[in-house]
Amino acid sequence: MSIEPKRWRWTIPWLFLAPALIFFTWFKFVPILKGLIMSFYQVKFIGADRWVGLANFERALTDSALGAAALNTLIYVFSTTIAGGLLAFAVALILEGQALHIRIIRTAIFFPAVTSVAVLAEVWRILFYPAQTGVVNSILGLFGADPQGFMSDPNQALFVVILLQVWKNIPYSMVIFIAGLAGINRELYDAADVDGASPLRKLWHVTIPGLVPAFSVVIMLSFIRGFRVFTEIYTTTGGGPAGSTEVIMTSIFKTGFERLDYGYAAAVSFMLFTFTVGLTVAHVAIKNRFSRT
Amino acid sequence: MKTTFPQKLARGAVYALLLIVFCGPFWGILATAFSKTTVQPGQLLIWPDQPTFDHFIYAWTEVKAWIYLFNSLLVVAIGTVLQTTVSALAAYALARKKFRGAAFISLAILSTMMLPDEVISIPLYLILHQKLPLLGVSIYNSYAALILPLVGWAFSVFLLTEFMKAVPRDLEDAARVDGANEIQIFLKVIVPLVKPALGTTTIFGFLMIWDQYLLPLIAVDDRSLYTIPVVLRSLRVDEIMQQNIFIAVTVIATVPCIVVYLLLQKQFNRGLMSGAVKG
Amino acid sequence: SDPLKVWMRYGDNEKNVLDQITKDFTAKTGVEIDLFLANTDFETRLARAAVGGSLPDVVVNDATAMGQMLDMGILKEVDRSAVQGGDQLYDVAWQSVQAQDGKFYGVPTSAQAFAVFIRKDWREKLGYDVPKTWDELAELAKAFTEKDPDGNGKADTYGYVMPVSATRGYASWFLSDLIWQAGGDFLAKKDNGYTSSLATPEVEKAVSFARDMICNGYAQPSAITATTGDATPVFSSGQAGIYRSGPYHLAPFSKEPGRDKIEVIAPPAGPAGQAELAEGEAAFITVSSTQDDAARQFIEYLISAEGQQTGMAVGIDSSPIVRLPVNKTVNVAEIQPDKAWATYADLYGKSGHYFPRVPNWKPIRQLTADGFNKILSDCSSDIAAGLAATDETVNVELANQGVKAD
Amino acid sequence: MGSVSLKNVSKSFGAVKVIHDVSLEIEEGEFCVLIGPSGSGKSTLLRIIAGLEDVSAGNISIGDRQVTDLPPKHRDIAMVFQTYALYPQMTVRENMGFALKLAGMPKAEINAKVTDVARMLELDQLLERLPKELSGGQRQRVSMGRAIVRNPSVFLFDEPLSNLDAKLRVQVRGEIADLHRRLQTTSVYVTHDQVEAMTLGQKIVVLKDGRVEQVGRPLELYDDPVNTFVASFLGTPSINLIEADVTGASDACAARLPDGTEVKLGKNNGCMPGQKIFFGIRPEHARLSLEDQPGAIRARIHAVENTGSDMVILNEAEGFRITAAFKEQRALEPGASVSILPDPAKIRIFDAATGKRIRRGEDA
Amino acid sequence: MGSVSLKNVSKSFGAVKVIHDVSLEIEEGEFCVLIGPSGSGKSTLLRIIAGLEDVSAGNISIGDRQVTDLPPKHRDIAMVFQTYALYPQMTVRENMGFALKLAGMPKAEINAKVTDVARMLELDQLLERLPKELSGGQRQRVSMGRAIVRNPSVFLFDEPLSNLDAKLRVQVRGEIADLHRRLQTTSVYVTHDQVEAMTLGQKIVVLKDGRVEQVGRPLELYDDPVNTFVASFLGTPSINLIEADVTGASDACAARLPDGTEVKLGKNNGCMPGQKIFFGIRPEHARLSLEDQPGAIRARIHAVENTGSDMVILNEAEGFRITAAFKEQRALEPGASVSILPDPAKIRIFDAATGKRIRRGEDA
Numbered sequence A: 001m002s003i004e005p006k007r008w009r010w011t012i013p014w015l016f017l018a019p020a021l022i023f024f025t026w027f028k029f030v031p032i033l034k035g036l037i038m039s040f041y042q043v044k045f046i047g048a049d050r051w052v053g054l055a056n057f058e059r060a061l062t063d064s065a066l067g068a069a070a071l072n073t074l075i076y077v078f079s080t081t082i083a084g085g086l087l088a089f090a091v092a093l094i095l096e097g098q099a100l101h102i103r104i105i106r107t108a109i110f111f112p113a114v115t116s117v118a119v120l121a122e123v124w125r126i127l128f129y130p131a132q133t134g135v136v137n138s139i140l141g142l143f144g145a146d147p148q149g150f151m152s153d154p155n156q157a158l159f160v161v162i163l164l165q166v167w168k169n170i171p172y173s174m175v176i177f178i179a180g181l182a183g184i185n186r187e188l189y190d191a192a193d194v195d196g197a198s199p200l201r202k203l204w205h206v207t208i209p210g211l212v213p214a215f216s217v218v219i220m221l222s223f224i225r226g227f228r229v230f231t232e233i234y235t236t237t238g239g240g241p242a243g244s245t246e247v248i249m250t251s252i253f254k255t256g257f258e259r260l261d262y263g264y265a266a267a268v269s270f271m272l273f274t275f276t277v278g279l280t281v282a283h284v285a286i287k288n289r290f291s292r293t
Numbered sequence B: 001m002k003t004t005f006p007q008k009l010a011r012g013a014v015y016a017l018l019l020i021v022f023c024g025p026f027w028g029i030l031a032t033a034f035s036k037t038t039v040q041p042g043q044l045l046i047w048p049d050q051p052t053f054d055h056f057i058y059a060w061t062e063v064k065a066w067i068y069l070f071n072s073l074l075v076v077a078i079g080t081v082l083q084t085t086v087s088a089l090a091a092y093a094l095a096r097k098k099f100r101g102a103a104f105i106s107l108a109i110l111s112t113m114m115l116p117d118e119v120i121s122i123p124l125y126l127i128l129h130q131k132l133p134l135l136g137v138s139i140y141n142s143y144a145a146l147i148l149p150l151v152g153w154a155f156s157v158f159l160l161t162e163f164m165k166a167v168p169r170d171l172e173d174a175a176r177v178d179g180a181n182e183i184q185i186f187l188k189v190i191v192p193l194v195k196p197a198l199g200t201t202t203i204f205g206f207l208m209i210w211d212q213y214l215l216p217l218i219a220v221d222d223r224s225l226y227t228i229p230v231v232l233r234s235l236r237v238d239e240i241m242q243q244n245i246f247i248a249v250t251v252i253a254t255v256p257c258i259v260v261y262l263l264l265q266k267q268f269n270r271g272l273m274s275g276a277v278k279g
Numbered sequence C: 001s002d003p004l005k006v007w008m009r010y011g012d013n014e015k016n017v018l019d020q021i022t023k024d025f026t027a028k029t030g031v032e033i034d035l036f037l038a039n040t041d042f043e044t045r046l047a048r049a050a051v052g053g054s055l056p057d058v059v060v061n062d063a064t065a066m067g068q069m070l071d072m073g074i075l076k077e078v079d080r081s082a083v084q085g086g087d088q089l090y091d092v093a094w095q096s097v098q099a100q101d102g103k104f105y106g107v108p109t110s111a112q113a114f115a116v117f118i119r120k121d122w123r124e125k126l127g128y129d130v131p132k133t134w135d136e137l138a139e140l141a142k143a144f145t146e147k148d149p150d151g152n153g154k155a156d157t158y159g160y161v162m163p164v165s166a167t168r169g170y171a172s173w174f175l176s177d178l179i180w181q182a183g184g185d186f187l188a189k190k191d192n193g194y195t196s197s198l199a200t201p202e203v204e205k206a207v208s209f210a211r212d213m214i215c216n217g218y219a220q221p222s223a224i225t226a227t228t229g230d231a232t233p234v235f236s237s238g239q240a241g242i243y244r245s246g247p248y249h250l251a252p253f254s255k256e257p258g259r260d261k262i263e264v265i266a267p268p269a270g271p272a273g274q275a276e277l278a279e280g281e282a283a284f285i286t287v288s289s290t291q292d293d294a295a296r297q298f299i300e301y302l303i304s305a306e307g308q309q310t311g312m313a314v315g316i317d318s319s320p321i322v323r324l325p326v327n328k329t330v331n332v333a334e335i336q337p338d339k340a341w342a343t344y345a346d347l348y349g350k351s352g353h354y355f356p357r358v359p360n361w362k363p364i365r366q367l368t369a370d371g372f373n374k375i376l377s378d379c380s381s382d383i384a385a386g387l388a389a390t391d392e393t394v395n396v397e398l399a400n401q402g403v404k405a406d
Numbered sequence D, E: 001m002g003s004v005s006l007k008n009v010s011k012s013f014g015a016v017k018v019i020h021d022v023s024l025e026i027e028e029g030e031f032c033v034l035i036g037p038s039g040s041g042k043s044t045l046l047r048i049i050a051g052l053e054d055v056s057a058g059n060i061s062i063g064d065r066q067v068t069d070l071p072p073k074h075r076d077i078a079m080v081f082q083t084y085a086l087y088p089q090m091t092v093r094e095n096m097g098f099a100l101k102l103a104g105m106p107k108a109e110i111n112a113k114v115t116d117v118a119r120m121l122e123l124d125q126l127l128e129r130l131p132k133e134l135s136g137g138q139r140q141r142v143s144m145g146r147a148i149v150r151n152p153s154v155f156l157f158d159e160p161l162s163n164l165d166a167k168l169r170v171q172v173r174g175e176i177a178d179l180h181r182r183l184q185t186t187s188v189y190v191t192h193d194q195v196e197a198m199t200l201g202q203k204i205v206v207l208k209d210g211r212v213e214q215v216g217r218p219l220e221l222y223d224d225p226v227n228t229f230v231a232s233f234l235g236t237p238s239i240n241l242i243e244a245d246v247t248g249a250s251d252a253c254a255a256r257l258p259d260g261t262e263v264k265l266g267k268n269n270g271c272m273p274g275q276k277i278f279f280g281i282r283p284e285h286a287r288l289s290l291e292d293q294p295g296a297i298r299a300r301i302h303a304v305e306n307t308g309s310d311m312v313i314l315n316e317a318e319g320f321r322i323t324a325a326f327k328e329q330r331a332l333e334p335g336a337s338v339s340i341l342p343d344p345a346k347i348r349i350f351d352a353a354t355g356k357r358i359r360r361g362e363d364a
């Protein structure tokens, strides 16, 4: 390298990238391509697959069950984003600071974010067990409420699985907000004090504008997680009852892996994939425009 | 401006509420796993009732949780190290080098972050069966099959890239003037400076590998290679298992994650925080 | 030669008996067995193995899964007459592996029927008789729910444990008994195929009975999302007192809540009399197998009197893989010490119903389960309309499978 | 309306006392500069006046109102911050009008006021821009505009120039001075830059460790510092402080420098023979010549710093260093021998043990 | 060993050319300062010398070696960065020894060298500390120590003082000067502070927009600038540049200032009657008196900035402003009428159109 450094310098980034590129290519890019190709076929298990062109995609667009799942997904994404974001923001305001007890609490409430989804789902099934003796129902009982059906009630099930995602994401988003809060110029609060702003006004005119980047990160992460949500739902309600918690990924899983219709599952997957990638690109573009001007 | 006693009390109540909501369930699970009393579905004990290790002993000897725990730990240890190393190397190139194609590579890697794993499981299964190019061996049904597909992970590449971008150029230049070559710059200057980010990616990488259900399903046939989540799932469909034993296995599945988190949490918080502000 | 690769849809609970069987078989024939067990995602694994060209030689799976495996094209035809000992098998068992084209693609290895477990201690405490009809069943469920059968002073018990989640078709699987007991059926067989026959007063009666159970609160509260995995602990932990299940639960329920506390009864008769689901497992040889002889030998061992007897796991610390023997020469009542087994055998022979043998039952099971689950989860919905809607989706699937009658 | 008066103000953060019993009177219309090293409590004191920090003890009044317990918005003050603290999401116009809007002033009136002040500060072209679209100097002016618009009794400045580069700093310093000449509003200005303090202040308060060391007009402090701290804090290059012994009789004693040179201290000098003192002479009062001079300090040039307009000569004498400064260009090279003659009227002496000034009859 | 020579060096970033054909000779042992406004290419030029940037065209040699294509480590240079660029995870000792360790020097030898240099820079007590445990000035010294330890042929400095506060800056500036006097290593020093340039440099290179405007000794540039850019870049307060017309005959013409005052320009002034010029006079060459003087500019004092050691008087004349500066303390108040007399020998005139200097016979 030192003999003719200039001539070989271009290879350096590629040498560093090489291991990653090998792994990504073999275990991600190639499967993605294969999957994409599959979506144009009716996949047979023994013998040659049957080329069906765009039929799988057409079917997806007219599949009403998938449409219902897509609607549930949207509800899921927006509710988890809004509720999770706002609650995490509130928790961040409460737990901002460097005092020891606050740091300990922050560490402790992070547990849900570092626990297996499989375990979390189990926790949820236990907590929201619909019997009167269920944990949450017992607590509700203290306030005189009737036992609720929770995940057994088609009207509540989606709400309960949304709550799971919110619960799991609050600590994570909270840390991002706390970082954002630490980045806000203290003098702005002083300036607002001198200007005569009330605490609410300070929140609105200083804190929230200062947290715009944090909100942007939180929303983006929540969107990505929301659109591809699977395990959280599959292991709690399995999409039921009466399809009330069916989302795109559980629907894909059922057609692909339970009914073994791989071509169709691949086609729907790629539509979802394209959508999320598009969403990310749009987000990055918007963010860049904002930070440039 | 001074906090009054009622205010303090209110704060304390809010803290308690947060702790109950976010940690309470874990406590309940722990208490139940150590209780002799059989719980009904939907019940947790607040305090261990007739404390006992029986459920763990059963999980250990009968369910043979230790085999799966060992597998999980082995896979997660090697996997996390490989993943972090490979990601850090790639991040170095993406963050600190200008080269043709950088934007394209970034985009390609980023896009895999959006991809649900389920989507590529069939093609991945086929690939695991194929012989690796050049090496001519198939890794199917081996530890390698549980590890290698997880080594490339966009999230850690990107987090580390963001961090490495923030390392002042002066430091790299200083090292260059001091006579360091690329490897030395990477190891001695960049890596020590992105330790917090490494902490963060290690925890999330750990969790991600630990949590794998689909990969073991398609990568191995041999029961002796199963990992904890697979066993957890097959225990859940096992209708004969006692609830407490199942909860005990759940505890076994959770403890390593929490331990790793607590060990790395200082780095982790800093990493998450500074990474986040840059967004 | 290579060991014979065998995949079985069993879990750890059956491992010991299977080890015993393979050991005996190898000792007898010298053929090595490479055994793989999976009780989750079994079909998914099979599908992947098919795509990846790594299918086993022999698959032991639910007989109902045959349609799907045929669909995948992985099964070899079996010459019934060439199977040694095949003539000793019950004919009804053979039918479960007969495809639409009249050919056989597997060999039955085990059968079972479903009966009802009841908390005998509760029933006696409350002074009720064994229920013989739906009404008595409902009465008992009501009593278990409302009369504090466990005597702890809390209203924390329920009547009937119902796994009616839509997941993997549980609702359909559970309701089948009731439908038949009411005199209905899933499909109507015509000359040139089937049509869905759910929108009938009989099926409506069955669904309505189940829904009342749930809506009156006599079923366990989580019924609507419960699979059997969720439901079983409800019974075993003493949260509810009635559970419809197979003989494989005898052993565990004898430990918890305890043999003296439970009884096994014939399912209470519905408006049309007695009926219950009959199921079975079967062994299949895959198209990619190159060891047909060894495979056949293994299957023949499984159905032989010796194999069946070992499979019943008497004296082995294991769940049985043979619930009810398919071999006529084996008498379950003689082998199983618990008399309840006889009840099962009796039911299987007398009133057992297999699911209809359309080319692929699984999708239909899923569709009907989706439909039932939807109806059951809404206490005020129009049952007939829901069933009619389900009929439509099932008919579409029948058409897909090419067996829709005009 | 605008005098500021602090009476025995103390402030502790937790157990740490950072302001010790400070009393201070700032007259109406006066420009008062608080100066001191980092951590001396300047910002804290300013924030106490603003009402952003509570006092632990003491009283503050503005005009004739006791404001000790009033929140900032009721103190009739405006503040300019080191980081300008402009609301990033608001335009210049909105930033400047924000306080008025909060006070409930009608929109038209706010607009008129803002436009007025913007014109005065030459910001009228920038009213619709966001802070991030402004240069450092412009931001600085907006932050001043925001304060002026409110027409407060007192302006408070916390190191308002420290984020600007050297050239801009000089310019904006001039603008602040002009503004004060025009508006005559009482101002309290925190800085740690002595040039700013000297050029802007009508009254300078020197703080150290939360205590007031000296208060006075700029030249008063420069010429008549009460101790070595104040003497060396003001002036660049710093005053020469040379350890010396007092010799001779008390009414006409002299200082013996480490190299043996004796410098007459004049009469009524308040010093005692044998006493250890610091002999202080500012560089511009140390006359340097290449010829030998009687009574002069003999030294060798160590380094010459010539900026074209100013020459600073660092000299090594026996046992100490002494700096001389002047504006004329002279050909001087390191290594040359020189003699240095302190201007007798400008000598300042301090007690070596306490650092306290010892006043001589000759001190102007 | 250590001369540095740049021949026709150009550098583009993408399509933007930031260094235009720069040639420069720095002699062995010389202390050369690169100065210019922000973005003028100072850092880029320094990084080119260091080998941290490739050149687009041209050659660089250090000593008698062509180094154009060599990587930094083979150029025998050491560099001190604005941010000090200390490795945060290494102790002072490790920081200083890092380059030697990389070069494979035995541990004992490294230790000896580091200890040596640390003693020289009074860092010996701090060797085991981490950078974050040091003050700004100490960090600065460590970063110099790290450079010195390597004993390179050339030191490169990129604004090494800009992160220090004013007092410390003066002190460390002195240390750098001392060090250079001691080691006599060729040094290239980038700054945008003209005081640093004037006091440290033996040679100053003024850059603007990637082009060399003028190269010379400090006083040469101060007294003899080639254009208005160089003239106003050096010196604080800045030179007064007043638009004027040339009147009279060409061998003895005068400048008519906007207020009508005519100032004789002397003979051989190279100017043409009727020409528009900038009339330049530095503040310290503008003599100010309260009495009327014949031929003087009449003005009114606008503001007085008195730092105790220096007085800067900003004056308003009719149509222009003019600044005067001096060291004596005089009683001057804003509003007073004054007359200002430029020192005839120090007048510098520039073509108004091009900014180019017009040389007069009288220019010293």
Ligand SMILES: Nc1ncnc2c1ncn2[C@@H]1O[C@H](COP(=O)(O)OP(=O)(O)OP(=O)(O)O)[C@@H](O)[C@H]1O
Binding pocket: D013, D018, D036, D037, D038, D039, D040, D041, D042, D043, D044, D045, D192
């Ligand atoms: N909120 C606070 N909590 C605890 N200590 C504080 C706080 N604010 C200031 N201090 C301490 O009070 C002392 C005075 O701080 P202050 O900011 O007033 O100094 P300063 O003179 O403005 O310094 P600088 O020139 O660095 O701004 C310091 O020792 C500082 O550490």
Ligand SMILES: Nc1ncnc2c1ncn2[C@@H]1O[C@H](COP(=O)(O)OP(=O)(O)OP(=O)(O)O)[C@@H](O)[C@H]1O
Binding pocket: E013, E018, E036, E037, E038, E039, E040, E041, E042, E043, E044, E045, E192
């Ligand atoms: N890596 C780069 N890519 C593109 N343009 C660059 C790069 N580095 C510098 N430039 C541009 O080159 C020009 C010269 O930059 P340089 O950093 O040399 O200026 P400078 O004189 O050191 O300024 P400063 O005093 O602000 O440090 C600037 O216009 C700058 O924007």
Ligand SMILES: [Mg+2]
Binding pocket: D042, D043, D044
């Ligand atoms: Mg301060």
Ligand SMILES: [Mg+2]
Binding pocket: E042, E043, E044
């Ligand atoms: Mg620069």
